[in-house]
Amino acid sequence: MATSTTVSFPLPSSRRRLRWRGERIQRLLARDRTLGYLFLFPAILVIVGLVAYPFASAIVMTFQAKTAGTPGRFIGLDNYRELLQSEQFLRTVVNTVVYTAVGVGVKFLLGLSMALVLNQERFCNNLFRSFLLIPWAIPTVMSALNWRWMFDDASGLINNILVRLNLIDETISWLSNPHLAMFSVIVVVVWQGTPFFTMSFLAGLQAIPKELYEAAEIDGASVLQQFSHITLPRLRPIFITAVMLSAILTSAGIQFVLILTNGGPADRTMIFPVLAYNLALGGAQRLGMGAAVSLIFFPILVVFIVFLTRRMLREKGE
Amino acid sequence: MALRMTAQRRAFQALGNGILVLMLLWTAIPFYWMIATSLKHDKEIYGYEATLIPEKPTLDNYATVFRETPYLTFLRNSVVVAAGSTAVSLVIACLGAYAIARLNFPGRALLARGLVFTYLVPTSLLFIPMFAMMSVLRLTDSLHGLIIAYLGFDVPFCTWLLMGYFKSVPVELEEAARVDGCNRVTALVRIVLPMSLPAIVVVTFFSFTHAWNEFLYAHVFTSTTSARTVTTGLVNFMSQDVFFWGPLMASTVMSALPPVLMFLVFQRWVVKGLTLGGVKG
Numbered sequence: 001m002a003t004s005t006t007v008s009f010p011l012p013s014s015r016r017r018l019r020w021r022g023e024r025i026q027r028l029l030a031r032d033r034t035l036g037y038l039f040l041f042p043a044i045l046v047i048v049g050l051v052a053y054p055f056a057s058a059i060v061m062t063f064q065a066k067t068a069g070t071p072g073r074f075i076g077l078d079n080y081r082e083l084l085q086s087e088q089f090l091r092t093v094v095n096t097v098v099y100t101a102v103g104v105g106v107k108f109l110l111g112l113s114m115a116l117v118l119n120q121e122r123f124c125n126n127l128f129r130s131f132l133l134i135p136w137a138i139p140t141v142m143s144a145l146n147w148r149w150m151f152d153d154a155s156g157l158i159n160n161i162l163v164r165l166n167l168i169d170e171t172i173s174w175l176s177n178p179h180l181a182m183f184s185v186i187v188v189v190v191w192q193g194t195p196f197f198t199m200s201f202l203a204g205l206q207a208i209p210k211e212l213y214e215a216a217e218i219d220g221a222s223v224l225q226q227f228s229h230i231t232l233p234r235l236r237p238i239f240i241t242a243v244m245l246s247a248i249l250t251s252a253g254i255q256f257v258l259i260l261t262n263g264g265p266a267d268r269t270m271i272f273p274v275l276a277y278n279l280a281l282g283g284a285q286r287l288g289m290g291a292a293v294s295l296i297f298f299p300i301l302v303v304f305i306v307f308l309t310r311r312m313l314r315e316k317g318e
Numbered sequence: 319m320a321l322r323m324t325a326q327r328r329a330f331q332a333l334g335n336g337i338l339v340l341m342l343l344w345t346a347i348p349f350y351w352m353i354a355t356s357l358k359h360d361k362e363i364y365g366y367e368a369t370l371i372p373e374k375p376t377l378d379n380y381a382t383v384f385r386e387t388p389y390l391t392f393l394r395n396s397v398v399v400a401a402g403s404t405a406v407s408l409v410i411a412c413l414g415a416y417a418i419a420r421l422n423f424p425g426r427a428l429l430a431r432g433l434v435f436t437y438l439v440p441t442s443l444l445f446i447p448m449f450a451m452m453s454v455l456r457l458t459d460s461l462h463g464l465i466i467a468y469l470g471f472d473v474p475f476c477t478w479l480l481m482g483y484f485k486s487v488p489v490e491l492e493e494a495a496r497v498d499g500c501n502r503v504t505a506l507v508r509i510v511l512p513m514s515l516p517a518i519v520v521v522t523f524f525s526f527t528h529a530w531n532e533f534l535y536a537h538v539f540t541s542t543t544s545a546r547t548v549t550t551g552l553v554n555f556m557s558q559d560v561f562f563w564g565p566l567m568a569s570t571v572m573s574a575l576p577p578v579l580m581f582l583v584f585q586r587w588v589v590k591g592l593t594l595g596g597v598k599g
Contacts, residue, residue: 035502036423043414043433043473050470051436054447061447068453114341117334128338130585132345137581139531141549142574145556146352149563155364157351164370191348199589223326245438252440255533259553273442273534280446281538287446294443305438312434316482 062292067285079292088267088275089293096271096297099182100251103189104243110190111197111242116231118198119205129202136195144259147188151175151260175261178268185260185269189250197242204238205231241311244304252301272297356380356568363564379568388543389569392551396573398461399536399547400529403468407525408518410469411476416506418477419484420492430481437474441534444470449538459545467535472525479524483517484510520587527577548573 062079064072083089118129135143150157151174159171174184208230216226254273257263263270263278272293280290357375361367383389417423418430441448448467449458457463491513492505500508511518530548537550546554552573555566581588 032421033423036417036421036426039413039417039421040429042410043477044429046410046469046473047432047436050448050467051439051444054444054451055439057450058444058447061450066450068450110341113337117337117341120331120334122331122335122338128342130582132341133585133589134349134578134581135345137527137578138574139527139533139549139577141531141533141553142352142570143348145552145566145570146348148556149355149567150348150351152563155368155563157347157370160368160370191344203589223330248438248440252442254442259556273440276442276446277538281449287450291446294446298443301440301443305435308438309431309434312478313430316478316485 058291058295061288062295064288066287068287072288075288079288080296083289083292083296088270091267092270092272092275092293095182095267095269096251099186099189099257099269099271100247103186103193103250104246106186106190107193107197107246108239108243110194112201114194114198115201115205118202133195133199135192136199138192140192140253140255141259143192144188144256147191148175148260151184176265178265181261181265181269185256188256188260189253192256193246193250196246200238200242201235204235208234237311241308244308248301248304248308251297352567352571352574355563356571358564360562360564363562379564380572382565383569383572387555387565387569388546389548389551389572391543392546392548393573395461395545396530396547396549399464399468400526402461402465403472403529404522404525406465407469407472407476408521410473411480411521412506412511414473414477415480415484416502416510419481420489420510421502433474433477437471437478441471445534445538448535452539458539459542461545463539464529464536464545464547467539468525468529468532472528475528476521476525479521480514480517483514487513516587519584523580523584523588527580530577 061072063074063076065075065078066072114132118125118132122128153159153171153173153176156174158174159168162168163171172180174180212230213226216230221229251271252273254277257269257271257274258277261269263274276290276293278290279293280287354370354372355363356379357377358369358372359374359376359378362369362372362374414433418426418433452458452463452467455463457466487510492500492509495505495509496502532547533549533553536547537553540546540550543551548569552566552569555569
């Protein structure tokens with residue numbers, strides 16, 4: 001990076017008449033430091049104004065009783081105390097863990113099998129691949145709306161088919177039965193999120209050199225041996241990244257639960273972003289309580305975030 | 319030996335084909351139901367005469383959406399917000415990524431780290447203080463407010479993606495240009511940007527679809543029809559009793575179409591850009 005300050009370039013004659021001040025600005029702009037901060041200034045403004053400041057004010061808010069548009073009243077740790085004592089919050093913690101772990105786990109397994117299948121050679125494979133990735137491209141809100149309709153008690157597709165096949169006598173309340181609601185929501189999460197894993201894993205599979213498999217074949221390794229000794233170890237870095245990214249986005253994703261069940265029935269599908277939303281914006285508008293819910297989950301998320309930050313920067317040669 | 323290998327391979331190929339068929343069905347059935355519902359009369363949607371395949375396909379539901387709902391307003395808002403936030407974040411991200419990739423100054427590594435970190439902080443941790451902030455700034459119920467809010471996600475992501483590409487543009491090209499009288503800005507515009515065109519395409523795709531698909535901020539920051547985008551608008555339809563599934567599925571199909579078409583067109587680049595650090599897990 002020694003180039004920036006040492007290169008001097010001949011100016012055309014018209015510009016030689018530039019006034020002294022203009023030349024000074026030019027010289028200043030030729031310096032990396034000035035230009036670097038100048039170029040990054042808008043980005044810094046965005047980070048500070050739209051992430052750092054809101055985050056800091058969220059922390060302050062958790063110690064306040066506050067509604068929108070009014071200044072908060074300081075109440076110390078009352079919000080946290082109330083949350084930790086409430087059964088709803090404890091249920092939310094358990095639900096969030098189950099929802100995320102099961103959702104990510106199933107997406108992972110389905111995504112891996114889809115990627116392996118699509119990595120085989122076959123007629124029209126590219127077409128199948130494009131098609132299988134479409135659920136990822138559909139806006140999540142649209143998928144959630146569509147699934148809510150598919151799960152509909154009276155006329156939804158799923159009950160419709162089950163009745164036609166004489167498998168059930170009475171229609172099933174997929175989203176309002178306390179024992180089924182979580183399962184139903186996770187089905188939707190998996191439908192929407194599997195393609196992300198497929199895409200990541202498929203890219204990883206295609207990056208493995210073919211020679212490795214050829215050599216293994218000559219040595220007499222079976223297909224399964226090749227899978228466990230070549231494929232799995234090679235995909236490991238992608239596994240870790242995909243799982244962490246998906247864990248962050250699944251646990252913090254609000255659309256599916258909000259649209260399908262709004263946390264019900266009886267909090268059976270309540271996960272932390274939905275609880276935060278309902279506390280802060282539903283009815284009582286307790287912004288401090290809502291912010292406290294999110295912040296309690298932040299320490300877990302931040303472990304993933306820091307780890308991923310390092311990986312994503314290494315990938316870009318930082 | 320070789321024979322056993324081929325038999326094994328064939329078995330796995332057959333298994334693969336079986337799984338593929340199941341996966342295609344699993345993926346296709348929800349689409350089918352969405353489109354089929356949007357083409358049915360109410361009589362075929364509800365009750366005992368409900369059908370699996372539309373017997374008398376009709377576009378009535380689509381007509382209803384345009385005639386009786388503010389869907390066109392939502393559509394226009396989504397386009398404005400998506401285009402606006404994409405344009406602004408592209409400019410900010412190009413400058414920022416260039417600085418991180420090419421210039422040497424104290425704090426550079428820290429800023430790069432801060433950007434990626436910011437991108438990974440989910441909006442569900444921020445929407446409450448953001449709502450309070452937007453209320454104070456009187457930016458709720460406004461498209462400007464949404465455009466600004468979306469920069470918080472788009473700028474870090476675009477900067478991160480672009481800086482990798484910018485680094486891969488040979489420095490020598492830029493040096494040559496600067497000997498010929500280019501300054502940093504013209505070198506960025508004339509040399510680095512044209513050579514990073516694939517990355518610009520990916521970044522445009524991501525920020526446009528992100529803004530188009532975004533729900534939480536849009537839902538929290540808007541409460542009037544005139545400022546709603548498609549996502550929050552449709553969810554709001556659902557909570558009104560008067561609105562039924564036929565027209566709702568028609569508007570869902572129409573709202574899902576633009577990002578899906580964009581994805582199919584740009585797929586090759588998108589998959590590449592997504593291998594690490596994609597959106598929506």
